Amino acid sequence: MFNQLTGYLSNTTQTPGEAANYTWALIYILIVFAGVSGFVILMNWGERKLLAHFQIRLGPMRVGPHGLLQPIADAVKLLTKEDIIPDGADKTIFWMAPVWVVLTGFTTLIVVPFGPTHAVTDMNIGILYMLGISSLGVLGIIMAGWASNSHYPLLGSLRSSAQMVSYEVAMGLAIVSAIMMTSFTAGWDGAGTLSMVKIVEAQKLQGTWFIFKFFPLGFIAFAIFAIALIAETNRAPFDLPEAESELVAGFHTEYSGLRWSLFMLAEYAGMFAVSSIAATLWLGGWLRPFPNWLAGPTWDLAFAVFPGVLVILVGVAAFYNAAKMPKLAALKPQTIGLWVLGAIVLLLGVFLASPPVAHRISDIEWFVLKVGLFMYLYVWYRATFPRYRFDQLMKVGWKVLLPIALGVLIVTGIVGLTPDLAAWAKGAR
């Protein structure tokens, strides 16, 4: 037991799942669960704040410094709210739906590779597993829509299912083209991989992120995936299932309190999961940027420390803001809170930036940074675009994305095989 606990700390080749180290696997599951939940809370605040800034507003400001405690206040509110089950609802399914959605949302996360060893487990069919489980989430949405016995949720859930089915095709094809790229790794004998960890390793070995591979093919595939992932997570401009101005709140119209917050939790977890697929497949997962151009141990250290330095900067920004706060009696607790927050963030940043820690977990930090980039894009899109209509959404999915994805797939295959073909032609002659 103890052995299992300490032994893994020095293990730098295998994920706990692979090493059959159940204690650490459990710890990782808890870390991932807690981490993603924390991320959801942060994201909740971040989205509101970001969206507000896009829209020349301030966003939450009153609860805690710069509204930082707003998610907690909201959580308390949601937990203490009356839990309403509509009269005509199918109670069992109504009860099951949010649980199901959360379950599928979090189960996908066990194969997400935060680092070469930082994943709960590494399956050899990792990406397939992720796609499969995440598409099960739609079942929960249909359950919610059906069980509510109300028109808006029903329409919302039907839209959702149709949308997921059609966008999964384009998404799958884009993924296949990335997987195909893994098979061009020198020394792998043309064998690709579905394992999330191996996909990143392939990018490391090939010395390029797949977004830049066979430019612009990798980029197009990435773009298709980037569009499909918004549709997959029901976010604007593809947020038809919850289209606020049409269907009130879509499939979760009849939900309130805790159950509703479960849907939100699942939505953000789903966003995290899908973004992590994109980061893994095209943005090099946990790999730091510029591995070839800025190589060498000095640069390695610099890049390892970089995320920690970012956190330190956030802390400094908090201090700066606290110093700039108007000196009013009413704002005193807020100012003090901001000082304390700045101190905590600063300490965290120093801890993360200290070289031993940084070396061990800088890959996690890079991964989270990349996912964070996607989160920013999510909010940015939401702030800018109108919503597609249902039939237009289908049109974009089937008539635009699918053909392009197919074309990219074929061209990728041809381009990738050209050296082999040339060699074969030479040999044949």
Added chain:
Amino acid sequence: MKKVYGSGIREACTYLGQNYLTVDSSIVDDVLQAYRDDEGFDYLVDLTAVHYSKREGTQFDVVYILYSFAKNTRVRLKTQIADGAALPTAVKIWPTANWLEREVFDMFGIRFEGHPDMKRILLPDDWKGHPLRKEYGILQQDTEWVHINLGIESAQ
């Protein structure tokens, strides 16, 4: 401008530069049709009524305001009917009249024959009384309705 329609036309004059025509309620339909088809008044601006409670017999004036895009002129057509009497609907001439006639029915209780959906529009369907009649006080309300549907004694 003014057309001769036998004895049906009671009065045709201009007040402050605005033309109006008073016709008998029996020929209102024909006159409206003629105005649209022959004179090109293709836009029914408004349809409303006025309640002259002190007048004997024909208590209500129903007013049609017509406009012609081509001539850029407006004309008012008035007809007088008694309480409880009905007028032919103008919906088949101008679809606009649909809601306007419903509003007149709602507010004055004047029925329009042949209207596709003659029911109240602004007030609740089972409200009693027609508020724009002169005998309906400004503070008056259908207390029974308010009591049953809103569960309060008074909405004021």
Added chain:
Amino acid sequence: MKDTMLETNRDFYGEEWGEHGPTVLDASELILNMGPQHPSTHGVLRVILKLDGEKVLGTECVIGYLHRGVEKIGENRTYTQFAPYVDRMDYVAAVSNGLGYCQAVETLINVEAPPRAQYIRVILAELQRIASHQVWLGTHALDIGAMTPLFYTFRDREEILKVFEKYCGARLTTHAFRIGGCQYDTYEGFEKEVKKLCDFMEPKFGEYEELLTTNRIWVERTKGVGILNGDDCKALGVTGPVLRAAGVKWDLRKAQPYAAYSKMDFEIPTGENGDTYDRYMVRIKELHQSLRIVRQAVDTLPDGPIMAKVPKVLKPPVGEIYHSIEAPKGELGYFIVSDGSLQPYRMRIRPPSFVNLQALDKMVRGMLVADVVAVIGTLDIVLGEVDR
């Protein structure tokens, strides 16, 4: 009330809709109650949709949730006293309402407001048109899913409201004009401030357009949606930008000029197809035209009195009059019958929103649920005016 609704709409709902709601889920038709509490019915409009899947087979509007009996109030107030009430009909364009009312009563008592008052009226009414169109654009974009234009338009509208507040002391329900002219003269620096406002506005309109005009999602959502051609518009009595988008070049400011509009140089923007996109473009162009009018009016603002000679106790002669103006939403008419007393005998208001809303059914038949929302938005209705 619900049950009686069902009773009277038996043929609309179909028989299986019993007393307790839909017990049988009919696979072919779905009755969807949109409103009165719904995010995008612009107030308390209730639209009952008959759907086949998401396709709209028919609609029925239930209105009157905001009925306040403005016409009845009008019969019980003196002419002066009624003026603040009209502000509360179309509450996003209060100045236009007040302008129409004052003009109507002035016609009735045969008084003309002095030129300076006329110009001030034009300036404020056009600023109000801009503000109203901005509210429309923001909410319409929000209906279609673009959240941000709402905040940008409301920010810019705020500047107009600040001018209103400085001029007449209120932002929304302004009560800016009185019968016979204006109560207030311009404040110090009014001209400069309005000109600055115009310069501030122009680039902002460009921003709205950058966000929407060429955006492919916006174009797809609006082009070919809710088509209403010119003949339909005339038959349904639809006026305002909706009529102009259908290609009918008709604007009361040009057709029957009132206030100082006859001295202004401006164009009437028109559309071609009469779809939602054209209506959007017409209104955007109208924003620019309004700015043009405001600039001209400020430049040529004459000096002189702001109030005509109107008796303190207003007793118009016996008679009746109809006067209408081009409100931001269409033709806003006042039909006033006077019996020679202090109070109007009959005060009929012809609201543009009420008549325009009638066209909803024709516009959305065969469209999808999402289009209903877009069409309600594009009609630019204000429920305060629909229900009065």
Added chain:
Amino acid sequence: MKVATLLRKIFLIDLLKGLRVTFKYQHPKEIYTEQYPLERPVIAERYRGLPRMNVNPETGETLCISCDLCAKACPEHLIVVESERDPVTKRKVLKNYTFDVSRCMFCGLCEEACSTDALELSQDYEIALYGRENLILDLKRLESGPDTTEYTR
């Protein structure tokens, strides 16, 4: 032209244009929100707010001459002027004056009707109170002005 439109479509120029606008406005200095109790809006001079009865600053006597014009001008009939005739001077003396702000729509007609500048709609806009009955103001409250509200979180 055709090619240009096509290229614009492929490179998503239309979408990027919108994204640029929203990106630009992220800057904190563009924020338009007013942090209300901390920052208070500047009220225009002509603002029509809570009514106030002015008193003669030297003698402290009311300026109201009980002419009842404001009550007649009010569309909502919410002003009640109570006065009695002074037996000596034969002039009307104001006894009480009630103003029901709960029904007031701040149209300013009473202010315009007043011939002595006694009644004025002041620039106080924070007039929310607990209970409708508190909004019926009598002469004393109209003269003293509103109770100042302090905001301490």
